[in-house]
Amino acid sequence: MSERKVRVRFAPSPTGALHIGGVRTALYNYLFARQNGGELIFRIEDTDSSRFVPGAEEYILESFKWLGIKFDEGVSFGGNYGPYRQSERRDIYKKYVDILLEEGKAYIAFDTPQELETRRNEIANFQYDASTRLSMRNSLTLSKEEVNELVNNGSQYVVRFKIEPNEDVHVNDIIRGEVIINSSILDDKVLFKSSDQLPTYHLANIVDDHLMDISHVIRGEEWLPSAPLHVLLYRAFGWEDTMPKFAHLPLLLKPDGNGKLSKRDGDRLGFPVFPLEWHDPKSGEVSSGYRESGYLPEAVINFLALLGWNPGTNQEILSMDELIQLFDLTHCSKAGAKFDFEKAKWFNHEYILHADNRELAEMFIPIVKGNGIDAPLEKVVTVVGLMKDRVSFMKDLWDTCKFFFVAPETYDEKTTKKRWKEDSPEMMLELAAVLENIDDFSLENQEKIVMKWIEDKGYHLGNIMNAFRLTLVGEGKGPHMFDISSVLGKEETLKRIYRAVEVLK
Ligand code: GLU
Numbered sequence: 001m002s003e004r005k006v007r008v009r010f011a012p013s014p015t016g017a018l019h020i021g022g023v024r025t026a027l028y029n030y031l032f033a034r035q036n037g038g039e040l041i042f043r044i045e046d047t048d049s050s051r052f053v054p055g056a057e058e059y060i061l062e063s064f065k066w067l068g069i070k071f072d073e074g075v076s077f078g079g080n081y082g083p084y085r086q087s088e089r090r091d092i093y094k095k096y097v098d099i100l101l102e103e104g105k106a107y108i109a110f111d112t113p114q115e116l117e118t119r120r121n122e123i124a125n126f127q128y129d130a131s132t133r134l135s136m137r138n139s140l141t142l143s144k145e146e147v148n149e150l151v152n153n154g155s156q157y158v159v160r161f162k163i164e165p166n167e168d169v170h171v172n173d174i175i176r177g178e179v180i181i182n183s184s185i186l187d188d189k190v191l192f193k194s195s196d197q198l199p200t201y202h203l204a205n206i207v208d209d210h211l212m213d214i215s216h217v218i219r220g221e222e223w224l225p226s227a228p229l230h231v232l233l234y235r236a237f238g239w240e241d242t243m244p245k246f247a248h249l250p251l252l253l254k255p256d257g258n259g260k261l262s263k264r265d266g267d268r269l270g271f272p273v274f275p276l277e278w279h280d281p282k283s284g285e286v287s288s289g290y291r292e293s294g295y296l297p298e299a300v301i302n303f304l305a306l307l308g309w310n311p312g313t314n315q316e317i318l319s320m321d322e323l324i325q326l327f328d329l330t331h332c333s334k335a336g337a338k339f340d341f342e343k344a345k346w347f348n349h350e351y352i353l354h355a356d357n358r359e360l361a362e363m364f365i366p367i368v369k370g371n372g373i374d375a376p377l378e379k380v381v382t383v384v385g386l387m388k389d390r391v392s393f394m395k396d397l398w399d400t401c402k403f404f405f406v407a408p409e410t411y412d413e414k415t416t417k418k419r420w421k422e423d424s425p426e427m428m429l430e431l432a433a434v435l436e437n438i439d440d441f442s443l444e445n446q447e448k449i450v451m452k453w454i455e456d457k458g459y460h461l462g463n464i465m466n467a468f469r470l471t472l473v474g475e476g477k478g479p480h481m482f483d484i485s486s487v488l489g490k491e492e493t494l495k496r497i498y499r500a501v502e503v504l505k
Contacts, residue, residue: 006038014056017278031327042074063275093199109138130165159192169228174247251336294393299351307337408474419466471500
């Protein structure tokens with residue numbers, strides 16, 4: 001048999017912001033598709049109208065655009081298997097529900113919520129299945145005429161999948177191996193509801209995976225319990241031969257303690273669980289995003305890729321291209337992956353360190369502008385290059401380097417006490433005179449001339465440099481002195497020296 005073309009899908013329900021775990025699922029699908037020369041499809045699973053949240057679909061698309069995860073087909077991308085939004089595929093699902101009904105593999109059930117509640121109270125651990133279905137109000141217990149009559153008079157009903165009991169269902173999972181579940185523990189799942197004429201997730205998901213010729217279903221572990229039902233549905237339709245292969249990815253766990261990572265963990269420990277900032281249209285609540293928190297998309301991708309998989313070496317910094325090459329679905333871990341937020345910061349720092357200064361400068365300029373400064377791009381590029389090793393986020397850069405753009409207004413008391421000696425004003429004026437005479441104000445030239453002056457005069461290098469720093473920065477921090485003065489330029493450097501002498505005298 002020839003190898004099947006790889007076609008995978010990411011199929012979110014538009015119920016709110018995309019959780020970072022969902023981003024990881026999409027990323028693994030993307031890596032797998034690219035690695036195998038396959039296709040990645042973006043499908044919207046919006047059959048549960050009660051959970052629909054406006055703006056969620058746009059949010060999800062914008063997230064992937066920012067992250068550089070590209071789709072080949074789907075909602076907003078087009079393709080030959082559309083429509084890709086499930087709410088636009090009602091007629092298709094209806095057809096497949098009817099097939100199951102005709103073949104006796106599903107049945108119509110009229111039990112009202114109250115009737116079901118009564119049953120639950122009567123029978124401990126009630127489950128709608130082979131052991132109970134014949135005592136319920138459905139097309140298996142009512143006559144054909146009664147059923148038709150009820151349907152025609154508009155009674156609400158659901159279509160349930162008729163699961164045969166006592167059968168071992170085998171799910172072959174690429175990550176988990178063979179998982180065997182006895183069908184008796186499954187209930188007769190609702191596949192369709194007359195109230196909104198829409199299928200449930202299970203039916204729509206299976207029908208679409210089949211019709212869209214999906215070869216692999218790569219999704220979160222939370223969907224593993226649904227897999228046996230999905231296998232049975234494939235079988236009921238006679239689609240076993242083209243059933244996708246399953247891979248259920250490990251859960252993302254809390255950074256501390258046990259259990260699944262939740263938005264509350266993010267709020268509690270101060271990190272985002274969403275790729276972009278999310279404005280909840282109902283509650284008005286605003287949740288932070290990786291983008292707005294100053295993460296580089298490449299850092300987020302790298303960090304997420306290693307939550308549940310690693311290349312088997314110590315290499316941690318991996319570009320998207322390297323990930324595509326090295327990713328191995330069969331080597332994903334079964335155990336949940338702890339969400340290590342400090343590690344996310346570390347990745348961001350590493351990416352800032354290795355990023356092109358010009359690109360970083362473009363990100364930093366709005367922050368500089370936001371602080372009321374109009375600085376030339378070249379200056380920002382230089383400052384970013386000098387200072388980026390000190391931050392994990394671009395937004396933290398301003399506090400670290402603002403003295404490059406704004407002259408100090410005050411002078412740190414502690415530093416002044418320690419660094420500003422009695423003879424400092426005199427020395428600084430002398431230094432100013434030396435600097436004044438330098439035409440080529442480059443770092444190297446300044447350094448050469450000033451060092452010579454210090455040597456000739458027999459001055460104390462440390463004292464001069466400390467006082468010099470205080471005049472330019474206003475405190476004791478910052479990079480190499482001549483880095484600072486050469487970026488500031490002669491005029492600004494002299495201005496700052498004179499002012500400090502004036503104020504601190
Ligand atoms: N709509 C499901 C979700 O929101 C898709 C699950 C699957 O990939 O089968 O995650």
